[in-house]
Amino acid sequence: MSEKCIVCPCEDVTLADVEQAIGLGYLDIDEVKRFTGLGTGPCQGKLCMVVTCQLLQKVQAADPSRRDRQPESQKEPHPFTPRPPVVPVSLYVLAAGKGADRER
Amino acid sequence: MSASGRMPAAAHRLASEAETVIIGGGIMGLGIAYELARRGRSDVHVLEQEYLTSGASGRNGGGVRMQWSTELNIRLMQESMEICRDFASELGINVWLRQGGYLFLIRGQAELAQLERSVALQNRCGVPTRILTPQEALRIVPELNPKSFVAACYNPRDGVVFPWPFLWGYAHAASELGVQIHTYTKVTAIDVLGPNRFVVHTSKGPIRCERVINAAGAWSPAIAKLVGVELPNHPHRHEILATESLKPFLKPLVSVLSSGLYFSQSMRGEIVGGITVPDHDDGQVHLGSRLRFLEDMAADLLSVMPVLSQVRVLRQWAGPYDVSPDGLPILGEHPALPGFYLVCGFVGYGFMMAPVIARYYAELLCGGSRHPVFDRCRLSRFADGTSERELMLIG
């Protein structure tokens, strides 16, 4: 019987996958993103990022020593780098931007 | 990688002493650490300023090719390809190597003459590259616009990998052998106490060591400055994008040398690619994304493959190339600073070459044989003027 609790529906990343990454020591949202692939599908994290950050927050709260290895700037929960485009954009429309209307 | 193999940085405190400190937790630094540890020299600390995959090793397109204009690069990449083929079974982590070939599209006759010489050299080395007419190229990639190029060269044995697992694989294996990997650890100063005597100061305290390896990629000139060394390489932003996922249709990585365009289809189905965009060269590492890149990339990509018009871009990012003046890396011990080693200036191909370079580097450091690459790529070549150029660079 399937026991999947889906964290990232786009990439089919489960809670067990995220817990494995955390167990291996990946504690930053950017690390978890890369190790599990969550947040890299069609929605780019709109469904999975916050819930994963909350899981990481709980792990840190349970074991404050884990925070030690992170620099000050990383200690507060933070989103992974929101890469543009934040919504998918077709190559066709982007190609229109090349040319006359550009200013260096 | 075993589930018990905990992530490197999780636990270790910074020790006060080590034989070797490697600055930079990219594939080059981690690969050398692993190869050293495998030879029994595991008193190694790797210092990474952020997290693994945060630098160029986590930001590149994953191309692995044997098409080059210099014999040494061809030979090295033949060996590196073999290491990539065995990486999953040796290190226990999938790197998703897919040998679908590299197809270089040629837009002008002058360029063709140059590439014909490179292809002849590749053939002499045993690389089966062929020059193709546009019609022949269409048999490999039917979606190409045949009007967008005059000829092509194709090596079916080149390929693409998924870059990140190389880092995790090397890191896990190295740390199981005793190497200490410290993420979020920034080098702030280096004291040179004498030959083979250094203190590396970091955001987490100092480490005394006999040997420092500068594997900091685009950040290597800044690291070298800490010991008063001016390196001739400099960082250059290279932008890249990934589209939404499509069913597999594109076999090779396609590249246009004259514009710096390249694209391939990843195992997950995304089209991943980049193009050269002018940038300010102020010696700083810039990782911002620009709309201008998306526009240039989209326009050139669609001129080569119009059927992608309605395919959407999912994300863009930038990585830092580490550009050397002659397109060749800078390797070996600094002539004036015994114990200070360089492994930088790879101009965007450091990732694919790292597996083999790491192996020869470890051999050199362990007193074994000295591969000819260390003579050709020595820092002093820029002063001697004995340099030969690598011409087949993308971007």
Next chain:
Amino acid sequence: MDKPDSPLSSAERSGDEPFQIEFEGRAMPARHGDTVASALIAAGVQVLSRSLKFHRPRTVFCLSGSCGSCLLRIDGRPNTRSCQVRAEPGLRCARQNAWPSADYDLLSAADAMFPIGMDHHTLFTSPRPLNRLMQKMVHQIGGLGRLPDEDTAAEGAPSAVCKHVDILVIGAGPAGLAAATAAAHKLRGKGRVLLLESQSEVGGSYLCHPELGRAEARAALQRAEDEGVEVLVATAAFGFYGEDRHREQPSEQRGLIGAASEKVLYKLSAERYIYATGGAPQNLLFVDNDRPGVLSGRAVGRLLACHGIRIGERPLVVGNDEFAESLTAALRRSGQTVMTIDGERERLVRALGGTWVEGAEICDDKGLRRTVSCDLIVIAIPPAAASELLVQLGASVELRQPGGFVVKADEHGRTAQQHVFVCGEVSGTMATLAAAAAGARVGKCVAVELVEQRRAKASQPAPG
């Protein structure tokens, strides 16, 4: 596909004359105002897509263009969000990533093979021949939609437009509409206010609100247009680019907003920016939380309020805020037998059922578990702030539960970034009417400040 006892077959709707769209070679009815997704749901299609790796069945979740579970091939274009495409006569659509069909997908064997998840890193790494075989197989079944049809490449020429305006408002939900209206009113025709909306109609969370719905969205749009606000719908702001510039921009300014409609690339800049980007519906963590029949409260509200579609007879609503309450009341008014849990004292453990939800396992705060029968699970929890553009431009955010990464701002919506303001869900104001009130306040304040700055500048003596 649609079993006679499917909860979707009881979808009820009113509206004007139906027309037909083509779904996998079959004609499906649709109505004016439908999106492709709403038409297919009303027609009883339970499975809209199959997931990437495990080929799990999926249907709409957010219905607002943020999730990826309604992706269809539409008119030859793969991976298209069916909730964002208007149904039009003759439109062709089909599901993707399934074999032999999305209803019975044999590739979903992967779901059973990996019961709790897939560690793709260590999957068959050795021996070597097995590793190579595995990679070949993964490559062959990987990917989502097929390449676009060739004729989609030739359609019309796209264009690029550059605009510099006085106030750019991003997001035409309750907050954005109110902000743009208030700002334009204050400027009294002496400045351009441009309002962007990524979806094909304005309204944002109005459209999901059972008591407000399209009527309120249209009224708010009318007020904005009466004040001279320029409105671009189906135009999504996709990035803040701090290094780019466009030719209409004042020479001292750097940074622009890239926005795109289907055929036009916009490069936009402004004297002041108001981000009213709203939020993305969120799911909870429980087993089989992606089973078709688990929908966001906003999706259920929108189907009801905008499309007259009611799904099922016995919904279970999870949530405890004002929106969850008004949605529950509306579902009851429509004749459904609604169960509710607050999601905190009592929480979901598992969605039961086959392809579609048939029940739920619930756990209370004492650890006692019970099973209820239901044919729809409505996740009516607050959305997560859509703060991506703001993070790109350097605004600081804080993680709130609920609310996600909310942008820090003062009571006038002012952020630490010069000329950047926020209102509505992105700054943590979740209730619909409160968001509209905040928008009006912020819009007015921004316009007043802009007018004062200009007056001060005009009264300064000319240099030299």
